[in-house]
Amino acid sequence: MTGKLKIWVSRPLFPDVLARLAEHFDVDAEAIERKHSPEQVREKLLGVDAALLGLADRVNAQTLEGNERLRVVANLGVGYNNLDMPALTRGGVLACNTPDVLNESVADYAWALMLAAARRVGAAERWLRAGQWSGGMRFDDWLGVDVHGKTLGILGMGRIGQAIARRATGFDMPVIYHNRSRLPEAVERESRAVYVDKASLLRQSDHLILVLPYSRESHHAVGAAELGLMKRSAVLVNVARGGIVDDAALAVALRERRLAAAALDVFEGEPAVHPDLLDLDNVVLSPHIASASEDTRRAMAGLAADNVLAALGFGPRAGRPPT
Numbered sequence: 407m408t409g410k411l412k413i414w415v416s417r418p419l420f421p422d423v424l425a426r427l428a429e430h431f432d433v434d435a436e437a438i439e440r441k442h443s444p445e446q447v448r449e450k451l452l453g454v455d456a457a458l459l460g461l462a463d464r465v466n467a468q469t470l471e472g473n474e475r476l477r478v479v480a481n482l483g484v485g486y487n488n489l490d491m492p493a494l495t496r497g498g499v500l501a502c503n504t505p506d507v508l509n510e511s512v513a514d515y516a517w518a519l520m521l522a523a524a525r526r527v528g529a530a531e532r533w534l535r536a537g538q539w540s541g542g543m544r545f546d547d548w549l550g551v552d553v554h555g556k557t558l559g560i561l562g563m564g565r566i567g568q569a570i571a572r573r574a575t576g577f578d579m580p581v582i583y584h585n586r587s588r589l590p591e592a593v594e595r596e597s598r599a600v601y602v603d604k605a606s607l608l609r610q611s612d613h614l615i616l617v618l619p620y621s622r623e624s625h626h627a628v629g630a631a632e633l634g635l636m637k638r639s640a641v642l643v644n645v646a647r648g649g650i651v652d653d654a655a656l657a658v659a660l661r662e663r664r665l666a667a668a669a670l671d672v673f674e675g676e677p678a679v680h681p682d683l684l685d686l687d688n689v690v691l692s693p694h695i696a697s698a699s700e701d702t703r704r705a706m707a708g709l710a711a712d713n714v715l716a717a718l719g720f721g722p723r724a725g726r727p728p729t
């Protein structure tokens with residue numbers, strides 16, 4: 407027994423960040439990426455004062471049962487739908503996340519997915535690698551849909567949505583958005599984004615990017631009925647959370663060409679992907695990596711560690727409220 411506080415780090419993390427934590431904690435860090443069962447999460451949390459968690463690790467009444475030691479959980483991400491906030495509050499456990507540091511990288515990736523889906527980048531690359539570009543190519547083959555000059559729709563207009571909107575200028579795209587509450591006029595002006603109701607957003611968008619947080623209310627916010635309102639030539643991008651799109655309904659719409667293409671970085675029940683999606687060529691599938699640039703993942707890890715240290719009274723931000 408060293409007398410140090412203990413921390414569980416549920417995902418492999420940059421060694422320098424672990425070393426910084428080790429100045430103040432006994433660190434139990436996972437060396438390989440793996441999914442933990444609720445029972446494993448409960449066991450781990452029982453033995454620690456703090457936890458630095460991946461978004462797949464759920465903390466709720468069940469995983470906090472009998473825990474009188476845990477004081478802080480820090481999520482490695484901005485989303486916190488893996489945390490049952492009322493249960494944490496009841497248990498006196500502080501919860502932190504990593505807002506803002508990932509806005510621009512996630513916005514970049516949303517654009518990458520939109521462009522890739524619209525211009526069929528993934529399918530074309532698979533075709534080329536399979537050695538099929540051998541006997542020339544028809545002039546009217548591989549036709550995608552344009553991005554420039556088209557209407558960009560954004561559902562969920564927080565900071566990431568606004569960063570996505572700002573990038574539309576160079577593509578000459580008018581931007582429309584829907585959000586639970588309308589943005590202040592100055593922010594709308596800066597984002598060059600016009601507020602519309604949800605049905606108008608679905609009907610008018612040529613490219614629709616989803617960036618809203620997951621909640622009971624946003625579950626299947628885009629399902630069969632919503633997909634039915636969209637243009638047949640439209641492209642749908644989900645960089646928000648699995649469960650916001652009804653993946654089964656999306657697969658039907660894509661197969662029947664009632665929607666031109668889609669790109670998904672997140673899935674209901676990930677890492678499982680709905681099998682119908684795997685069979686389709688007009689969807690780009692990506693393993694929840696929208697924030698995964700070197701700089702951003704380092705910033706997220708650093709901020710999550712700062713949050714834990716500040717919450718427990720260590721480090722330069724001690725005493726300042728964590729994010």
Ligand code: DGY
Pocket residue numbers: 461482483484485486508646694695696697698
């Ligand atoms: C988040 O932070 O919520 C993102 O999904 C991580 O990539």
